[in-house]
Amino acid sequence: MATATTASPLQRAQARLAYWLVAPATLLILLIYIVPIAMVIAASLTDYTLVSDYFEFVGLDNYRRMATDDQFGNALHNTFVFAVMFLPAAFVVSLVLAIAIQERKQFRSILEVLYFLPVTSTLAAMALVWAALLDSRQGVINGVIAALGLPPLNFLGSQDLVLFSLALISLWSTIGFNMVLFLAGLTAIPKNLYEAAAIDGADHPLDRFFKVTWPMLGPTAMFVAITTSITAFKLFDVVAIVTRGGPDKASEVYLYLAFLEGFEYFNMGYSAALSLVFLLLILVFAIIQAVVVDRRVHY
Amino acid sequence: MAKLSLNGICKSFGKTAILKDISLDIEDGEFVSLVGQSGCGKSTLLRVIAGLETPDSGEIRIDGARVNDAAPKHRNIAMVFQDYALYPHMSVAENMGMPLIMARLPLHARLPLLRHLAPAHARERPGIQRDVAEVARKLRIEHLLDRRPAQLSGGQRQRVALGRALVRDPKIFLMDEPLSNLDAKLRVQVRREISELHASSGLTFVYVTHDQVEAMTMSSRVALMQGGSILQMGAPNTLYGNPDTVDVARFIGSPEINILPGTLEDGVVRCGEIVLPIAPAAGGGLRSGPVQVGVRPEHMVLETVPELAYPARAGRGLSLTFRKQTIEDLGGEVLVHGRLDGHPEHDVRIRAQKSEAYGCGGSLSEARDWEVRVNPAHILLFDAGGMRLRAEPVLADDHAEPAALQGGLRKKLDLV
Numbered sequence: 238m239a240t241a242t243t244a245s246p247l248q249r250a251q252a253r254l255a256y257w258l259v260a261p262a263t264l265l266i267l268l269i270y271i272v273p274i275a276m277v278i279a280a281s282l283t284d285y286t287l288v289s290d291y292f293e294f295v296g297l298d299n300y301r302r303m304a305t306d307d308q309f310g311n312a313l314h315n316t317f318v319f320a321v322m323f324l325p326a327a328f329v330v331s332l333v334l335a336i337a338i339q340e341r342k343q344f345r346s347i348l349e350v351l352y353f354l355p356v357t358s359t360l361a362a363m364a365l366v367w368a369a370l371l372d373s374r375q376g377v378i379n380g381v382i383a384a385l386g387l388p389p390l391n392f393l394g395s396q397d398l399v400l401f402s403l404a405l406i407s408l409w410s411t412i413g414f415n416m417v418l419f420l421a422g423l424t425a426i427p428k429n430l431y432e433a434a435a436i437d438g439a440d441h442p443l444d445r446f447f448k449v450t451w452p453m454l455g456p457t458a459m460f461v462a463i464t465t466s467i468t469a470f471k472l473f474d475v476v477a478i479v480t481r482g483g484p485d486k487a488s489e490v491y492l493y494l495a496f497l498e499g500f501e502y503f504n505m506g507y508s509a510a511l512s513l514v515f516l517l518l519i520l521v522f523a524i525i526q527a528v529v530v531d532r533r534v535h536y
Numbered sequence: 537m538a539k540l541s542l543n544g545i546c547k548s549f550g551k552t553a554i555l556k557d558i559s560l561d562i563e564d565g566e567f568v569s570l571v572g573q574s575g576c577g578k579s580t581l582l583r584v585i586a587g588l589e590t591p592d593s594g595e596i597r598i599d600g601a602r603v604n605d606a607a608p609k610h611r612n613i614a615m616v617f618q619d620y621a622l623y624p625h626m627s628v629a630e631n632m633g634m635p636l637i638m639a640r641l642p643l644h645a646r647l648p649l650l651r652h653l654a655p656a657h658a659r660e661r662p663g664i665q666r667d668v669a670e671v672a673r674k675l676r677i678e679h680l681l682d683r684r685p686a687q688l689s690g691g692q693r694q695r696v697a698l699g700r701a702l703v704r705d706p707k708i709f710l711m712d713e714p715l716s717n718l719d720a721k722l723r724v725q726v727r728r729e730i731s732e733l734h735a736s737s738g739l740t741f742v743y744v745t746h747d748q749v750e751a752m753t754m755s756s757r758v759a760l761m762q763g764g765s766i767l768q769m770g771a772p773n774t775l776y777g778n779p780d781t782v783d784v785a786r787f788i789g790s791p792e793i794n795i796l797p798g799t800l801e802d803g804v805v806r807c808g809e810i811v812l813p814i815a816p817a818a819g820g821g822l823r824s825g826p827v828q829v830g831v832r833p834e835h836m837v838l839e840t841v842p843e844l845a846y847p848a849r850a851g852r853g854l855s856l857t858f859r860k861q862t863i864e865d866l867g868g869e870v871l872v873h874g875r876l877d878g879h880p881e882h883d884v885r886i887r888a889q890k891s892e893a894y895g896c897g898g899s900l901s902e903a904r905d906w907e908v909r910v911n912p913a914h915i916l917l918f919d920a921g922g923m924r925l926r927a928e929p930v931l932a933d934d935h936a937e938p939a940a941l942q943g944g945l946r947k948k949l950d951l952v
Contacts, residue, residue, distance in 0.1 A: 432588050433621035437700070438609035438638030447648055448634070452625035 274516070281509035288503050299510035309511070311486055312494035315400060319490060320469040322404040327465045331412040332458075335419035336450070349420065353413040360410050364478040367406045368393065393480055396487035403488060406475050411468060415461050422457030426450065463526040467519055491515060538599045538612070538707035538740050539564050540585065545594035547580055554580045555591070556764040562757075567734050567741040569751035572761035572787070578744045579712055581761070585742060586615050586710050598708065609638065614701030615710040619717060620693050622685040628696050629668050629681040635704035636664045671703045691722045698733070709734075711743045715750060727754060748788050752776070760784050782828055782922035791833050791871055793916070794884045798829040805829070805917065805927070808878030813854055813912045817926040822919055830916035833871065833887040839907030854915070858886065858908040863893070876908075 244252070281299055285292035303309045338348050355363065370377050371392035379389045392402040430449050434440065439448045451458075473492040476482060482489035482497065489497070492515065499508030540562040547555040554577045562568050570578040583589040585596060587608035596603050603611050614635075622631050637646060640663070645654035672678045675695045685693055694714060701709060714730070715723045731754050734741050745751050751758045752772040759769040760783075768780045772788075779785040785793045798807040800822060805812040807829045816822060839855065857877040864871040870893045872886045886908065912929035919925055 427619075427621065429617050429619065429621040430623065432583075433615070433617060433623075433700075434634075435588065436586060436608045436613070436615050437635040437704075439634065440607055440609060441643060443643065444638070444646060447646075449623070452623070455625070 277509045277512055280506055281513050283506045285505045285509075286503040287500070287505055292506070295506065299507045300514075302507060303510065303514070308486070308489070308494060312489050312491050315487070315489055316470060316472070316491045319400045319404055319407075319472060320466070322401060323407055323469050324462075324465055326404070326408055327411050327415055327468075328458075328462060330408065331415035331461070332419050332454075334412065335416045335423055336446075338416070339420060339423045349417070352416050355410045356413045356417075358410075360474055361478055363410065364406060364475045367409075367475075368479045371402055394484055396484055399480055399484065399488045403472065403475055403480070406479070407468070407472060411465065415465060418457060418461050418464075419454070422454045423450070425457075426453045459526065459529065463522050466522055470515070470518060540708055540740060540742070541595075541597045542581075542585070543595040543597070545581070545584060545591045545596070547577075547584060547589060547591050554764055555584070558594070558764075558766060560759060560766060560769060562740060562742065565738050565740055567731075567743065567754060567756045569743045569745055569755040569758045570761055571745055571748055571751040571758055574746055576761040577764040578746075578761050582615075582710050582712055582742060582744045585708075586613055587611050612707040613710055614704055614706035614708075616694075616697045616701050616712065616714045618713040620685075620697040620714075622693060622696055622700070624685050627682050627684060628677065628688070628699075629665070629672075631685065631696055632668045632671065632681075632699045632703050633664050634700065636667060639704065640664065668699075668703060671699050675699050675702070690718050691726060694718065694726055698730075702733075702737075706739065708740045708742065709737075711741065713745055714743075715745070715747075723750075730754060749790065752788070758788075760787055762787075779916065780924050782830065782918040782924075785830050785916055785918070789832055789834075791885050791887060793830045793832045794836070794882075795918075796829045796831075796876070796879055796882055796884075798827045798917075800825055800827045800925075808876075810854070810856070810878065812915060813930055814915050814917065814927040815930045816917065817928050822925060826920045827925065828918040828920070828922070830918060831910055831914060833885040835910060835914040836884075836886045837909045837911075838886070838888050838892045839909050854910040854912060856908045856910065858884065858906045860906055865890070874906075 282294055282296060283292045284295050284298075334352060338345055338352075341348065369375075371379075373379060373389060373391040373394050376392070378392070383389055390398060392398050426449065430453065431445060434445060434449050439445060471492055472490050473496065476488055476490055476493045477496070480488040482493050491511070495508050495511040495515065498504045498511060541560070543559050545555050545558040546553070558577075558581060560568075570581055572578050580589060584591050587603070587606060591604070598611060598613075608615075623634070626634070637660075640660045641651075641656050642654070645651050645656040645660075651657045669678065669681070672681055675698060677692065677695050677699060680688060680692055680696070685696065688696065694717075697714070711730075715726055718726060727750060730741075730743075734754075743751070743754065752775075755772060757770060758772050758775055760767045760775060762783055768775055768784045770778075775784055775788045779788065782795060786795070796807050798805055798812070800806075800816065801824050803815050803823055805814055805816075805827060812829065836856075836858075858872075858874050859877070860872055860874040862873045864873070868890060870888055870890050872888065872893065873883055874886070875882070876884050915927065917925040917927040
């Protein structure tokens, strides 16, 4: 402490107390976040496998492997295809729902609960329900499609459709949460801005949206966009339960590959490297949020 | 410039009636204040005029044309909101240009991205910028045009809100407590600026406030509202000097008027033991019954220095014994709280020049009795229900010297 020479005994006692008070939290953060990350960094530099205690340091070999690994390329591709379908829908659908529900007087709370319900359910269990609904032969959804006189769709068994189906399930589980975020953002917009807009002549729904709602929703929209992006990139549980990466690796997404490498193929070192790259990706989003949101979207 | 008339406006929210059969006419170029305590319906009435609320019944006419079903933008009105309601994400110039963009550009030329393809956007933009700059110059906010509302002080925001209202060249200017978010000093300054704006623009102004001083100083007429009805509407001085009800008398004037119980017997008004030198005007109806006697604090004059305070001489008017209790020093003036003889339960306030109070002898903090004099012309008489009873001074000799009345009148003007 630079000020130790000038600090009074009281100040020094308070400083000591401060360290004691933050100690429990510091310990927990170290145990839960910092130490595991450090261990993953260490593991990513080795050829450690789950089946053998023997390992040696291989430097950046695991990272070099990614550049040439077809599985990695495939997983990256699948993740981005999924994100491209899922992200805009998760954003736009929940925003439209939020605005529609916000303007309702009756049934507002009932609708809010209904849309939020999927968020409270256990996705692992619900994924099984969706697998049953989307089944190519006995699934209810194909029953409806057949009743309409259309050919059945193999939602989970077709390489072209499986990512779409996963996006659909993820959408179902996310829009309620995003909608509640948007609703909170909408509620925070002062009502008299709309009144001022009405007097200024901006009473067309499009004007109301573009002149008031959308700009005022900036911080919320940014937050939803970032969290939804992270949700998209960490898609795992539905894949693990419903498709197991199939058919023919068509739904093998980033985190599922990291899981396969680590716990199915026992390549812990490579898996750790994959996880770290994923962590960096998430970090980039977090930084974007911190920088852009703080600088541009606040007034 | 426009004439505004309301006829039988009623508005309820759920089971609560907010406006009860409001009718009023506002002439071209008038400055009318709607004043009353919060919850009296004044803001709702303004919002009905603006078109932000639809009345349950009644008619709104602007220049004779019924506008009940017209959208706010078609009523040719401008409104300044209490907290200004500036768009926080827009610069001052964009805020002020908003009404012009809405009026001059078609929908497709206002949408993001698409507007860059619209010829109208490029064509109208310079004109809009020019008009905004002109109003900004008038309000002396040109140097602020590129700033966001968050970077402005309260007074500057207020001006921007005025600018956004002015830029559209409205017929009627509506203001909803526009000064309540400003500090006291700025309030006085902006109050004057609004008065000047009214004078120079010649527009019809409707101004909502809970502050009777604002209403009195700025308006050509004041409508005092209570419980969803207009109690009295008239020139500020009429409301002050000639209130129709005790509620009007209580609301207008600061500090509040002193009201004491009295009785009326065969045309003789008593307040406690004292017989007041007034009588109900002929044909006033009530001859006997309980009454309320009102005297404004500034009309109770300390007796010791009659030549300074009041032209009336001893033996004229009404002389009362006042037991001083506490004194509020207002700078040049003092507000003295105390009791009148015979009314130990009623707090009576007297407003006087500090020199007058010192002239009564002794230190200000010392408790002692003062003689207080009241010109009978200043006594306001109300019946038990609060309705005004017209009364006239009854004096043996001729006391109602013009000088005395004028002295009182000058005091009124000092107040307002």
